[in-house]
Amino acid sequence: MISFWERVSLLQADVVIVGAGITGLSVAASLKEKQPSLRILVLERSVLPYGASTRNAGFACFGSLSEIASDIDGMGEEAARDLLFERWMGLQITRKRLTDKAIGYEDAGGFELVTEAQRSAMERLEQVNRLVDDFLPGYISDVSTLKKDMGLHAEGNLFSMAQEGQVHTGELMASLESYVASLGIIVRTGAEVLHVASDKVEVRDSQRGSFEVRAGKVVVCTNAFARDLIQAEVEPGRGQVFITKPIRGLKFKGNLHVDEGFYYLRNVGDRILFGGARNQFFEQERTHNFNVTDEVQLHLELELKRLFGPDLAWEVDQRWSGIMAFGKQKLPIVQRLDNGVFVALKMSGMGIALAGFIGEEVAEMIN
Ligand SMILES: Cc1cc2nc3c(=O)[nH]c(=O)nc-3n(C[C@H](O)[C@H](O)[C@H](O)COP(=O)(O)OP(=O)(O)OC[C@H]3O[C@@H](n4cnc5c(N)ncnc54)[C@H](O)[C@@H]3O)c2cc1C
Structure with a gap:
């Protein structure tokens, strides 16, 4: 009462x-x-x-090449541009309001691995850069020559997204x-x-x-x-992740988007945080349940091995999930x-x- x-x-x-x-x-x-x-x-x-x-994974990001190409196809250039602008502007507001120090913001760099199967996205590079030129000049560039230095083993071209950073989510x-x-x-x-x-x-x-x-x-x-x-018109989408224990000799720094952002990976100091694979398990991951599942976690582990190859030794420290919202x-x-x-x-x-x-x-x- x-x-x-x-x-x-x-x-x-x-x-x-x-x-x-x-x-x-x-x-x-x-x-x-x-x-x-x-x-x-x-x-x-x-x-x-x-x-x-x-x-979440703490990417302070606006969109990767393959994702923007797919958004342009799905919603048209104008709406895709508006969404990118809203994300870009939103991040400036939050950084200014709270300060970079307080949110653990790092200008760590954002990258996307684009495979030969996604060649049509690579061909959209100029179109995407033109679309965002007034607020993200020179947004995406091909930096495939950096792959080896970053320890990336998997096939594909590496693109970088200017102004993408990381926050410490907590x-x-x-x-x-x-x-x-x-x-x-x-x-x-x-x-x-x-x-x-x-x-x-x-x-x-x-x-x-x-x-x-x-x-x-x-x-x-x-x-x-x-x-x-x-x-x-909102559907849940579970995102499962894991974080590794500290990895000796980890070369990769920054954020990595794979497969239109369905997989996301970043360094957290000398650890890797890795998650996603919702596109492989759509029905099962359309849930409000916060559990993690063996199928998705094993799939993620195999994918991480594929990305960095057998020479990088790592061990999972902690696993969790969060629930996102999607629509048509x-x-x-x-x-x-x-x-x-x-x-x-x-x-x-x-x-x-x-x-x-x-x-x-x-x-x-x-x-
Ligand atoms: C694994 C994972 C990785 C992600 N990585 C990134 C990333 O790297 N970069 C990025 O930009 N985004 C990322 N996201 C997405 C990002 O976290 C979300 O878009 C964002 O947090 C949504 O914020 P929100 O406040 O709208 O929703 P939420 O954070 O879901 O907040 C909704 C709140 O409402 C509360 N609530 C629900 N029902 C009720 C009720 N009936 N009464 C009272 N309270 C209620 C919930 O408890 C919750 O706290 C990720 C998400 C996940 C799950």
């Missing part, structure tokens, strides 16, 4: 945001920066965010939490939202059962879990629904760069 004091002072806000992942917190930050007097309450079901934001989320707290935004964890309307949400906690929080506006930022609360096309969903609830969803596996931009977009919409 709720007390009078709780009802009048603690359980109402001008804006209630559901979900404390990178999107929810970026929306909160942008709103408060623009309207400092707003009372903003973020409700998160778990003690730590439990979706993708604390479980430090990014910790600094974003501290930043929103410093602005006076309240984040309540262990608060599962059961129902949303334009002016209130129903919340459940393990001690009190369910109760109501009044809201001037409600923004749903629950990404892959959005369909529990609203109707949206890749553009995020940022809108006010017919019932008056706002949504910012579907980061299509690239929310790190995008979230800063989405925050601004929602804040403009709510102004």
Whole structure:
């Protein structure tokens, strides 16, 4: 049961945001920066965010050659360019807001291994570079001569993406939490939202059962879990990863995209973090379940051996997964629904760069 004091002072806000992942917190930050007097309450079901934001690979990236070529085919040049621009701009916002030091940003370099089977993507190099020339000049170049120095063993041409970097995912989320707290935004964890309307949400906690929080506006930022609360064209996609123990003599530094980004690999100091393979197990990975599976993990191990060859000795240290949100096309969903609830969803596996931009977009919409 709720007390009078709780009802009048603690359980109402001008804006209630559901979900404390990178999107929810970026929306909160942008709103408060623009309207400092707003009372903003973020409700998160778990003690730590439990979706993708604390479980990802930390690529601060915009898109690789084969991925952009496929996006141009799927959504046209204009939409593909808009999405790249949104990611690029979003990353500038987050870096400026939190500082590179706080998020562990490193200008580590992004690379893509493109095989002969993807020759048609290689032939699009000029088209892709032209598309983004005003904000990412000289974006992609062929750096295949570097392959050997990086210890890469697998077949294919190596392309580099200018301005791609890495973040320390844990430090990014910790600094974003501290930043929103410093602005006076309240984040309540262990608060599962059961129902949303334009002016209130129903919340459940393990001690009190369910109760109501009044809201001037409600923004749903629950990404892959959005369909529990609203109707949206969003499908879950599990991403499984592992990180190795420190590897003696590891030459590779930076991010590596393989197969249109379905596989992603980076160094974390002298370890390798490797994940993906969703395209090999589409049905099985369309799930909200956070387990890891033997099939995908074994597949990833074999793929890592293929990429670096038999001479690189490594051992897996830890495995985990996170849940991303996808739809028929890749553009995020940022809108006010017919019932008056706002949504910012579907980061299509690239929310790190995008979230800063989405925050601004929602804040403009709510102004
Ligand atoms: C393995 C993996 C690797 C990735 N690598 C990269 C990468 O290198 N670069 C990149 O840009 N992106 C990457 N991503 C994608 C990126 O992590 C996501 O796009 C981004 O984190 C999405 O943020 P979000 O805040 O929208 O969603 P989430 O982080 O999923 O946050 C949603 C939050 O809503 C909460 N929630 C859900 N339902 C409720 C409810 N009913 N009530 C209250 N709270 C609720 C959840 O607990 C969760 O904390 C990766 C993702 C995974 C899984």
